[in-house]
Amino acid sequence: MRIVGRFSPLTLALLMLALGCMGDPAGGDDTTGGDDTAGSGDSDTGGDDTPEAAALPIEILGPAGTAVAVRIDVPQDLADAPAAELALTVHNVLEAGAAFVVVGDAEPIDLGAPALRLVRPSGGHATASLALPDGTLRAGENRVVFRYDREIRDVSGFRVLDVALVVGGQRLATGLPADDPATWTAPSADANAIARGERFFTAESRDGGPPCARCHADDGADLAYFAFSNHSLIARAEHHLFSAEEAADIASYIRSLPVAAVGRVFDPPFQPGPAHVGAAGAGYDAVLPADDALGAALFPDGFPDAPAWDIAASFDTSTVALPVELPSWSRWLPRKIDATWFTRGDGALAVAEAALASDGSLEAARAFATAAVHLGKEILITTGDHAGRVELLRYAAVKLWDWQRRHGGFEGADHGFPDGGPAFPYEVGFAFFEAAFVNGLPDAMDQAFSWWMAQAAVNPGRGQTTGDRPLNWRDVLTVADSAGAGPWTLTYLHLVGSLEESQGALADDFGTDRGPVRLLAVPLRRVAGPVRAALMRRFLTREAAFLAGGGSLTSEHHVVLGNAWRDGCDGLTPDERAELRALAPSEVAADLAACP
Missing domain, CATH: 2.60.120.260 (Galactose-binding domain-like)
Known part of the structure; x- marks a missing residue:
């Protein structure tokens, strides 16, 4: 393989590490393993030598x-x-x-x-x-x-x-x-064991794959942050053919890091809920058991007949618990790293990663994210490899997560996602989204939905969305619908998305097919009749105010509104349809002609 271009020593080091990733190695986390191996499936309970659990989990x-x-x-x-x-x-x-x-x-x-x-x-x-x-x-x-x-x-x-x-x-x-991670101790406190573990983790491999650090935070801080146990670290290292002694050294190194155990490996990062803490989220038990629970929590007195346009301004997307489980950290970690990622385009990704590691600025993070996104598009165009694109963007997401952990953390009002910063959960979700349309990956819509709910939890747009990033809310509703989200989840997403896409620069698109009118179709097909009527009442009230203020509607806007009405009007009572037509401004009367 020929490496072209001029690289700094740090960039060359990253390239050399990457070149150890040839073949089909799996990413390094405690839920990734090797080829299928059959078991007996008989009723033996393990015999007297079966270890006994000492704690939960x-x-x-x-x-x-x-x-x-x-x-x-x-x-x-x-x-x-x-x-x-x-x-x-x-x-x-x-x-x-x-x-x-x-x-x-x-x-x-x-x-x-x-x-x-x-x-x-x-x-x-x-x-x-x-x-x-x-x-x-x-x-x-x-x-x-x-x-x-x-x-x-x-x-x-x-x-x-x-x-x-x-x-x-x-x-x-x-x-x-x-089990309490605060009580955990390292297999060894010996400085030599810790130094060996650091070397094994960051620079060595036993199975022909990359060093552990290529799939994780560079120093393994994610394993400490999400409280991977000594047992899980050792078991995983042994899977990658480190000896028992070497695996214990790796665990000792991770235990030595000055990184608090904020989350747990089984708790999805950024899971929204009242007890949301940093990147740890609110815990797996914050996931609501059913869609109805979301409606009861948001609207304990019932959904209002005439919801205000800015009703979602009172929703904190990081603390509103959802009946959707976000990806656990094991699903962030790449399963495979391709060495050619770091040599394509004169090594643009390697150069950007080196700058991210040495600079740490927001500009460096944007440049690294941009390099990964562009490379992912190139991979898709040239090879059609949706899985490879997802792995690349997972890899980038892990490195950007660690960048934010080191430069600002996740405890501030922006949850570690500053305005204009990389929307890396969105990008992984978008790769699944595009894969779904060609059946390129299993469960792609479900996975896109869970990644986009992670993005919504930390930064839904804050009035600065471009319509694509941090989130394109029409796509969000499409994915939610395809993933089987319930009517209250769809209502919540519609309210948040339509507010986001009517603020900032996108306010200029209100009267076009790119405005919130495009967010009506999914809820008008899926939610209950009274809520359907209330959402239309909310939209038509806003539409009337927009026109009264001198706004105008494009022909495409009329088409989108007419289609949404036609698809959803059969779920309205005759009285609801008549009342909504009376409320609508005359300019859109023809758009509400279906269901006489």
């Missing part, structure tokens, strides 16, 4: 055959009670035939079985109660074993966030304490 991380046990006491008077259940909250169960649980001597239960609805193909948490056959439980200690029987490619296991038996109306817990 329970980490079942490692190669095929990894197992962890817990014990739950059942009182004598409940042992024979019928209809016992095992209540579980799990994280990162991706498909059937890999993650299992065995209660006592009963048959293994496949946690990926469709009927249990615990599978999250793109990662995430899920909760369910598993019916146990009568006679499964006995008085006294009952052993529950979680197993990882088949190693899915790029997945090293799963976690159990909570487990209990529900018997005779009583919840019987394990009694395990919650």
Whole structure:
């Protein structure tokens, strides 16, 4: 391979690291693994040498055959009670035939079985109660074993966030304490071990792939910030063929970093909710259980008949909990790094990354983000490789996350996303969005939606959106609809998006097909009749004020409004249709002709 152009020493160092990434190595995180490996799937509960969990969450991380046990006491008077259940909250169960649980001597239960609805193909948490056959439980200690029987490619296991038996109306817990990262200690405090671990993490590889630092923050700070346990760090390093001693050195190095454990590996970064904290978000348990819960939280007295145009100004998108789970940190990490990223275009990406590392300015961050976005477009145009584009933009997102952590943090009013700064969650979501239209990646619409909700949580536009970045709200509603978002989620997004796209420079587009009129179509098809009428009432009131102030409407605006009305008017009562027509300015009367 020939490297052209003149590079600084730092840029050359980045290039040399990148050139170790040839082939098909997986990105380095505790939920990425190797090729599928079949397990037995029998009812063996692991034998006496199966390790016992000491705290929650329970980490079942490692190669095929990894197992962890817990014990739950059942009182004598409940042992024979019928209809016992095992209540579980799990994280990162991706498909059937890999993650299992065995209660006592009963048959293994496949946690990926469709009927249990615990599978999250793109990662995430899920909760369910598993019916146990009568006679499964006995008085006294009952052993529950979680197993990882088949190693899915790029997945090293799963976690159990909570487990209990529900018997005779009583919840019987394990009694395990919650694991507290503040109490963790390094496998070794020896300075030589830490130095070796730093070298292994930042500069060495054992499996022909890149050093760990290429997929993570350069110094591994993300692993400390999101509280990857010693066990997960060691298991992952061993997967990449480091010895047990070397893997322990890597864990010792990560534990030595002066970075507080703010988040958890199973909590989605920036998850919106009342307890939102920095990049850690509000936690997985902030995800609302159902769409109706969002409507009840936002509008406890019911949706107003005549909502103000700026009703969404009172919504803080970082603290409004949603029934949408954002990508966990493991889904930020790239699964593959292509060395040609750093040599294309005379090494523009490597040059920009070196400047990001040495300069740290907002301008350097913008330049790096721009280089990654342009390179992603080039990859798509020249190769049609949607997966490669996503991996590139994930890589850029991790480096930009770490840039912001080092230069301002995530605790300020802008949540670490300053006006005009890189909208890197948007960019990853946009790569999935474009892939969805050609079926280029599985679950692409769902993944685009979750990434864009991360962007909305930290910076929905603040009146400075260009219509494309930080978010194009028409695309947001399209993705939300395709991903199966409920009517209250669509209503919330419509209210936020239409306010965003009527402020700043976009205020000039109000009377065109590029204005908020384009955000009517999805909610008018999907929300309940009374809310549908209220949203139209809100829009037509704004439309009348716009025209009374001297505004004019383009022909395309009339077309978009007419189409939205036609698609949604059958969900309105005759009285609602008549009232809305009476409210509408005369200039748009013809646009509301459908559904006489």
